[in-house]
Amino acid sequence: MNRQLPKPIKEALARQAAGDVHPSADALTAFVEHSLPQRESQRVTEHLAQCADCREVVFLASNAMEEPSGAEQKLAAATATRLGWRRWWVWVPAIAAALVIVGIVSQPLFKPGQPERAVAVKGLPPGPPNTQQPVTAAPARESESQPLLNSSAKIEAEKPTAKARVRTKQEKPDANLTETVIADNIPREGPATPTPVAVPKSVSPSSEALGIAAVPVPAAPTHNTFVGGEGQGASSFVAGTRPQAMLRAASGAHGFWRVTSDGHLEHATTPGNWTPVLTDQPATFRVVSVVGNNIWAGGSGGALFHSSDGGQNWSKQPLAADAGAIVSIRFSDAEHGVVITDGGSQWGTSDGGVTWTKE
């Protein structure tokens, strides 16, 4: 950026004199740490605009602060990138509506006697119109869940299909690309048998947003929160206030992963064939995240497990036992990530989980 400022402006800027009264070290510290009330922060800013000495002090103090960890920096960058996409969110409802309309017009999905949910599964091309069969969802369960869906939910239920169709039109996803699998319209009674719906990152820049929109909506409102998906292919899905109606799932090159409603971690190489994983662990799992070959699963008592080979071998991560239940796992790449517990504490790693630091 050009450092030149017209001399008259520079001189006028420099003529501003702050006077002899300076903010205390206490106030300057609070200013640097952003803990001053707004009114007082304004006063300090006003002073800083006029006082070269105090400006130098706050910049020296700020520069001497610990650098944010690599994970934080990457996550901040990823967040900044994501924020940039927010301006496109205004188009998301219109695009979603258009996809739904196209889906309804060109390929009716809800036929009498068929399950209401048409599903695209990773690696499988979509079937021809009117012949597409659900791959994993048990029809009986689907019919059980029908009463839970109202008419608007039926329309919403089409979105994953439309979305999945977009993906298959594009091409088979990159093996390194992590997909977020979201399935939520499972019945509240009985064990969860989710249907994965692939939502590739490559579909659109705001695929996370579309992924959320694509979740079929249960009859009663849930409070699910998508908190993952930052950076390249990281994803996690976190339970909301109704764990029974909630599934946390993710997929990667090594298949599909999910946490069942009763807190078990499960893996499927092909959709529907779920196998319990880490069954010898007493933890109740809350969240699973996939970044390439790295699988992260967290749950009660600060339990955090990592596999770097797609789930073949697992290691328990050295988080404090009193860390609380892990409710969010965010990795920007294989090395940098942050986990958040239900108590609000945050732990970060910048070496792929070898060491964790409370932040």
Place this chain on the structure above:
Amino acid sequence: MASAHATGPLDSAVSAVVRGFAAEHYRDSGAEQFGIDQDGLAEILTGVVSQRDCATDEPGARDFLTSIRLEELVLARACAAGNDRAWEVFLTRYRATLYESAYKIAREESAARELADSLYAELYGVSEKGKERASKLLYYQGRGSLQGWLRTVLAQEYVNRYRITRRETSLDNALEDGRQFEAKEEDVSVADPRVESAASAELAALEPEERFLLAAYYLDHRTLAEIAKLQRVHESTISRKLERVTTGLRKRIRKRMMQAGMSPRQADEALQDVDVRDLRVNVGETLRQETPGGAFYKSEGKG
């Protein structure tokens, strides 16, 4: 130079708030391990609150008390009182980071060590002849972290020392360069009062944050990254803000100059980025905002 402190007596309602807060948070504050009882904690808090605007405002006092770093404030006051256990905790927590911060500020090992050592002496309150021992930690009021406060105090000390050294060095260099008899150059540019007036008026109309950005970037030559770190935003945000502020400022100053009777050409010329008439002006000297002498500690009030 003095620090800005609002002082005022506590009215009875605020006193009650302070006592209630002390009773409620006594156990969490860690005061007990340093031999400070509940009344002692209330006294510390009274001292802190009495120096704030909220000294007579009950809800304000409550909000202020809940925002302070109570445990660190108690530690600082216990250290200032000479409690051995408190010093043990202080050294364990802050010794290493203090030296690290000093190094980051001074960027030279011996200077950093000297800076940190001298601050230690002040924190411990080494008494001068016949004077009462008073620790600098008494100035800490818990509004930011104790670690952050130590960094700020180090930075203040460094700015005071650095400026003194810089002046001495400049004189030495001037003598070595044989410039001791050099006549001061006159600024031959003829300043149009309309330009000065327009620039001053439009600058004054900016938001404080905008003026701070301009000063930090154009006067202090801080990088976008440094400013962004301080403001906890992305560099691109700072860049966009600066662009917007400078563009708008130029336009408004130009307009004001033309309203004052200057022709568009004269106004444009006055706002040229580089003017040959400026070449003989010692810009660094002209722009210096520093106050003479040490800026800090001169009459800073006790916490």
